[in-house]
Amino acid sequence: MSAPTPSPGPGEALVRVAAAGLCGSDREVYDGGRPAPYVRYPIVPGHEWAGTVAAVGDGVPDALTGRKVVGENFRTCLACDRCRAGETSLCAAAYDETGFTRPGAFADTLVVPARLLHPLPDDADLDAAALLEPAAVAAAAALAARAVPGERIAVLGAGTLGLLVVRFLAAVSPAELIAVDPRRARAEQALAMGATGTRSPGTGPGGFDVVVETAGAPDTAATAAELARRGGRVVLTGLPGSGARGLDPVRLVTDHLTVRGVFGAPSAAWTHAVRAFTTGLLDPAPLITHTFPLERWGEAVALVGSGDPGVGKVLVRPEA
Known part of the structure; x- marks a missing residue:
């Protein structure tokens, strides 16, 4: 047409x-x-x-x-x-x-x-x-996470958005940056983007300072909160369908979790992503x-x- x-x-x-x-x-x-x-x-x-x-x-x-x-x-x-x-x-x-x-x-x-x-x-x-559009969303998630050098970080989901989030968060020099995905090949691709390790869901300890969820699967938002340490920060970017498992409100309160959602990207995140691209930090x-x-x-x-x-x-x- x-x-x-x-x-x-x-x-x-x-x-x-x-x-x-x-x-x-x-x-x-x-x-x-x-x-x-x-x-x-x-x-x-x-x-x-x-x-x-x-x-x-x-x-x-x-x-x-x-x-x-x-x-x-x-x-x-x-x-x-x-x-x-x-x-x-x-x-x-x-x-x-x-x-x-x-x-x-x-x-x-x-x-x-x-x-x-x-x-x-x-x-x-x-x-x-x-x-650069998904990169801008990834930049918005990374900025919302407020990560600082030396923190332990987990990213749930190693699709395009998750891999871009890994790249932005790698730039803050975390002590640990783990990509969590059941697809081994996709998780390992995160290593080239700056992750320090990979794992499948349900394996390994939690206690992360920052957890960024990008998969939008029915359980990943709840899993993200479970992986965070007390007082940790959780950023949700995936959009699950109906029937997704919600966050435990008791744990949110007693563990003092900070939860942020990201839908789209504001102009500041676009500027951040474009600058990272044009300076060679992001490919x-x-x-x-x-x-x-x-x-x-x-x-x-x-x-x-x-x-x-x-x-x-x-x-x-x-x-x-």
Whole structure:
């Protein structure tokens, strides 16, 4: 199916998409399982992307044309108390996000507010840059964890998000950084991202200062709290389906646990992720396992959530 190329309006930029990643949320949109408040059909999905600015609208500097970019997806109001406090992922306005309520990147081009763009160096690898959206979420989780050098840290889940969290947390020089995943090969991939060890769920001691949950499995949120020491910090990023095991409120109180949730990424986390990428601290390219032309995106989305341990990040390229 083809459509005319849109034109950027005032304050907007037209981006020619180079690569777009798929995740479980895209599979939800495809299957019709995403909660109603968080999708608006008909929709062109695609919220993990990188590309080049092809044109700009009125009020946008012409110098942006031709620049490689990534972009934030939350269409925030910038006027509410949360936006003014810098917590843009908690915007009080109605939920509005590229790829879910606005046309996304599974297309040749997309139009976004220019204020949401993050320019990249001219030599940036745009395939790798397409992973900067999950990297921004990982950065938000790492920042929420408030980890300091010498702490013991566990990351539950060694999917794309978990591996990116490991990379950010490795940068704070923990005494121990353990990746927990039943898939041995995926857990061992965390070693290349900076983990000091791996384990399967249900093995080994707890007592971690920081536990970051990224898997979204029915038991992983409860397991994360169980792995934390008294007074420890737990960050939850996975979105389990109905019937998930909840956290024990008695333990939360008696063990003085601090629990934070992360949904999406505020602008500060995006800046953190882009800076890590452009300075060479973060290289997401090894996480890419499959690339398809956009015309075969049905095959690409079928791999996401297939359970195949050999499937990491899947990309589609409009011009492949």
